[in-house]
Amino acid sequence: MKQHIAERMHGISAFYVMELLQRAKQLEARGRDVIHMEIGEPDFPTPPAVIAAGNRFLRTGEVKYTPAAGLLALREAIADYYHAAGINVDARRIFVTPGASGAFLLAFGISINPGERILMADPCYPCNDNFVRLFGGRSELIPVGADDDYQLSADLIAEHWGAECKGALIASPSNPTGTVIGREALRQAIAKVTELGGCFYSDEIYHGLVYDDAVSSALAFSDKVFVINSFSKFFGMTGWRVGWLVVPEEFIDAAERLAQNIFIATSTQSQYAALASFTPENLAELEARRLEFQRRRDFLCENLPKLGFRIARKPQGAFYVYADSSDLADDSFEFAKELLETQAVAVTPGRDFGVYRADRHIRFAYTASVDRMAAALTRLETFLCR
Amino acid sequence: MKQHIAERMHGISAFYVMELLQRAKQLEARGRDVIHMEIGEPDFPTPPAVIAAGNRFLRTGEVKYTPAAGLLALREAIADYYHAAGINVDARRIFVTPGASGAFLLAFGISINPGERILMADPCYPCNDNFVRLFGGRSELIPVGADDDYQLSADLIAEHWGAECKGALIASPSNPTGTVIGREALRQAIAKVTELGGCFYSDEIYHGLVYDDAVSSALAFSDKVFVINSFSKFFGMTGWRVGWLVVPEEFIDAAERLAQNIFIATSTQSQYAALASFTPENLAELEARRLEFQRRRDFLCENLPKLGFRIARKPQGAFYVYADSSDLADDSFEFAKELLETQAVAVTPGRDFGVYRADRHIRFAYTASVDRMAAALTRLETFLCR
Numbered sequence: 001m002k003q004h005i006a007e008r009m010h011g012i013s014a015f016y017v018m019e020l021l022q023r024a025k026q027l028e029a030r031g032r033d034v035i036h037m038e039i040g041e042p043d044f045p046t047p048p049a050v051i052a053a054g055n056r057f058l059r060t061g062e063v064k065y066t067p068a069a070g071l072l073a074l075r076e077a078i079a080d081y082y083h084a085a086g087i088n089v090d091a092r093r094i095f096v097t098p099g100a101s102g103a104f105l106l107a108f109g110i111s112i113n114p115g116e117r118i119l120m121a122d123p124c125y126p127c128n129d130n131f132v133r134l135f136g137g138r139s140e141l142i143p144v145g146a147d148d149d150y151q152l153s154a155d156l157i158a159e160h161w162g163a164e165c166k167g168a169l170i171a172s173p174s175n176p177t178g179t180v181i182g183r184e185a186l187r188q189a190i191a192k193v194t195e196l197g198g199c200f201y202s203d204e205i206y207h208g209l210v211y212d213d214a215v216s217s218a219l220a221f222s223d224k225v226f227v228i229n230s231f232s233k234f235f236g237m238t239g240w241r242v243g244w245l246v247v248p249e250e251f252i253d254a255a256e257r258l259a260q261n262i263f264i265a266t267s268t269q270s271q272y273a274a275l276a277s278f279t280p281e282n283l284a285e286l287e288a289r290r291l292e293f294q295r296r297r298d299f300l301c302e303n304l305p306k307l308g309f310r311i312a313r314k315p316q317g318a319f320y321v322y323a324d325s326s327d328l329a330d331d332s333f334e335f336a337k338e339l340l341e342t343q344a345v346a347v348t349p350g351r352d353f354g355v356y357r358a359d360r361h362i363r364f365a366y367t368a369s370v371d372r373m374a375a376a377l378t379r380l381e382t383f384l385c386r
Numbered sequence: 387m388k389q390h391i392a393e394r395m396h397g398i399s400a401f402y403v404m405e406l407l408q409r410a411k412q413l414e415a416r417g418r419d420v421i422h423m424e425i426g427e428p429d430f431p432t433p434p435a436v437i438a439a440g441n442r443f444l445r446t447g448e449v450k451y452t453p454a455a456g457l458l459a460l461r462e463a464i465a466d467y468y469h470a471a472g473i474n475v476d477a478r479r480i481f482v483t484p485g486a487s488g489a490f491l492l493a494f495g496i497s498i499n500p501g502e503r504i505l506m507a508d509p510c511y512p513c514n515d516n517f518v519r520l521f522g523g524r525s526e527l528i529p530v531g532a533d534d535d536y537q538l539s540a541d542l543i544a545e546h547w548g549a550e551c552k553g554a555l556i557a558s559p560s561n562p563t564g565t566v567i568g569r570e571a572l573r574q575a576i577a578k579v580t581e582l583g584g585c586f587y588s589d590e591i592y593h594g595l596v597y598d599d600a601v602s603s604a605l606a607f608s609d610k611v612f613v614i615n616s617f618s619k620f621f622g623m624t625g626w627r628v629g630w631l632v633v634p635e636e637f638i639d640a641a642e643r644l645a646q647n648i649f650i651a652t653s654t655q656s657q658y659a660a661l662a663s664f665t666p667e668n669l670a671e672l673e674a675r676r677l678e679f680q681r682r683r684d685f686l687c688e689n690l691p692k693l694g695f696r697i698a699r700k701p702q703g704a705f706y707v708y709a710d711s712s713d714l715a716d717d718s719f720e721f722a723k724e725l726l727e728t729q730a731v732a733v734t735p736g737r738d739f740g741v742y743r744a745d746r747h748i749r750f751a752y753t754a755s756v757d758r759m760a761a762a763l764t765r766l767e768t769f770l771c772r
Contacts, residue, residue: 136500
């Protein structure tokens with residue numbers, strides 16, 4: 001009997017938070033008021049200018065396939081966006097994709113052979129490892145802690161590099177830790193991977209959402225890197241599913257062929273809507289949102305420690321706090337389940353992001369208002385005094 | 387130096403028609419009036435009811451992620467659509483995907499192991515083979531001709547089955563031939579694959595667009611099949627990128643896990659818009675379009691033979707005529723290039739669909755009005771008299 005599930009699926013697990021999400025829905029169906037701090041999706045609606053552009057485009061009725069690499073105008077707008085940040089990228093190297101998910105599919109599909117390994121940090125976003133597995137590769141998860149800013153470094157890359165290594169992935173700002181790799185550390189990491197002859201993948205989907213210092217794209221240091229980005233987070237367009245991938249010149253042809261075959265193209269109306277993201281008015285709206293996220297981060301970083309959580313590195317970007325809960329519970333997954341059950345507060349357990357000290361950590365997403373989070377902290381306090 | 391392209395990309399080729407498309411654009415940029423009969427995309431705009439639904443949804447601003455498997459309401463609407471055709475499918479088996487492309491990614495990703503083979507017809511849609519390669523599998527292309535209705539049969543499947551076979555794919559109506567597998571032949575093919583212990587994949591993306599007899603979904607004969615379908619063709623929603631996959635019960639969990647990881651979800655506004663497809667008013671609009679396609683098919687099938695093309699099997703569905711050009715030219719690709727260059731008529735060469743008698747065939751897409759096609763045939767006549 002051959003009608004069985006492909007072997008790769010044994011290594012691709014569901015997220016633990018899905019179990020919590022499902023339970024949260026059940027509780028809500030029974031009238032409980034669940035406070036969601038588990039979801040990696042901003043509570044803001046899509047910016048008005050982007051909605052308006054989407055509506056204008058739809059009224060034409062001409063929702064036809066675009067070229068596989070995306071609308072030329074959008075690729076050029078993205079190139080201009082880089083240019084405004086002092087980085088020159090040929091629009092031909094930019095591929096519009098169905099979200100950052102599509103960008104990862106494309107990047108790994110054109111570069112990873114079965115058996116090859118990609119170095120990445122533990123903790124990290126769990127899909128990244130699963131994308132590698134999809135193509136028969138394996139991730140090598142390197143334990144990182146607060147002393148490393150939860151990021152890989154040139155030294156860690158050199159130390160863990162082996163014959164079967166294809167490359168290294170750095171996500172900055174990081175999900176789940178919100179930490180940013182320093183400019184010089186990023187430059188050195190890219191140089192090290194290049195020296196080793198590997199591919200450097202830079203997950204920059206939280207770029208724009210940084211609160212203290214500026215963040216550098218890997219493109220500032222090399223033309224030979226893969227950069228994954230998205231309109232989902234900073235630009236507030238999660239459900240539209242539109243992101244992009246920048247590839248080294250030598251990979252343009254392969255990316256074009258693979259995109260033709262596995263996507264045909266990205267949603268047309270999403271691309272036209274995304275084109276409206278770069279106006280000064282919209283960027284001003286996004287800046288206001290960024291300041292609100294910063295306020296939320298500061299609120300959490302000030303108040304979570306009062307409850308006994310430890311935050312070893314203040315997050316500088318994204319919308320997550322990765323808090324050490326080991327003074328409060330032995331197993332953060334059990335903690336999260338009980339917290340949801342008794343107090344209707346949903347958070348994500350560390351084990352969704354790796355194995356290294358995972359059961360000692362909880363990810364709080366500040367994708368809810370300060371008022372809602374204040375209510376959540378009151379419930380947490382009640383929970384901890386149980 | 388490891389920064390090289392993945393080996394799988396050597397087997398994934400660009401479509402030959404892309405070369406023609408690019409040239410067509412150059413000609414248009416110089417003011418030439420190109421008649422497009424190469425494109426697998428209807429000329430009709432998205433139906434008004436669907437556009438209206440998309441606009442209504444966008445105005446809410448709440449374009450957030452949906453569940454990975456799609457909106458429950460849409461999965462249920464699709465289940466109801468099957469139910470109206472006399473087929474019972476549990477909505478839990480239906481996964482909404484980013485186009486049929488996403489459905490193929492999901493179906494093959496959860497079922498094909500490296501080294502396994504999938505039987506498919508030659509000629510067939512070229513992406514199907516490339517999706518198999520993406521996961522380290524290989525297609526076995528089985529030459530089929532007019533006597534086979536350009537379709538696999540239980541006998542052909544039995545004859546070509548081997549130890550490394552994972553399953554068989556049947557696309558009906560077929561792209562490029564427009565032929566439909568008979569109800570009994572489909573039943574037998576499914577029974578044979580099941581008996582052999584393999585997976586049966588049914589590409590039904592042109593369902594709804596049939597002109598003579600009704601067409602049966604593979605789901606009418608078995609619950610153990612994978613069915614790929616889409617809102618692109620019959621429902622007129624190409625650029626929206628929304629399709630669906632039906633999986634056997636045992637694959638639900640794997641499909642859920644893989645969809646979470648590689649898509650997050652399908653474009654939200656596309657899903658809400660697709661929900662408006664099933665109203666009686668919209669179905670009436672689609673029926674009018676179907677009749678127009680039928681008129682176009684009949685026009686081509688009557689007139690192409692007058693120019694010397696042979697149509698060995700009258701197409702019964704989709705919007706393609708696969709015409710034998712061997713009385714007119716030795717190499718249909720060269721023919722297509724010259725036709726575009728001298729007469730500004732774009733068609734797709736057979737070699738985009740396989741190797742079996744490929745250079746003797748041309749695919750005409752009737753995605754242009756009868757008037758435009760009449761003009762194209764006049765130009766063809768001039769070309770043939772050169």
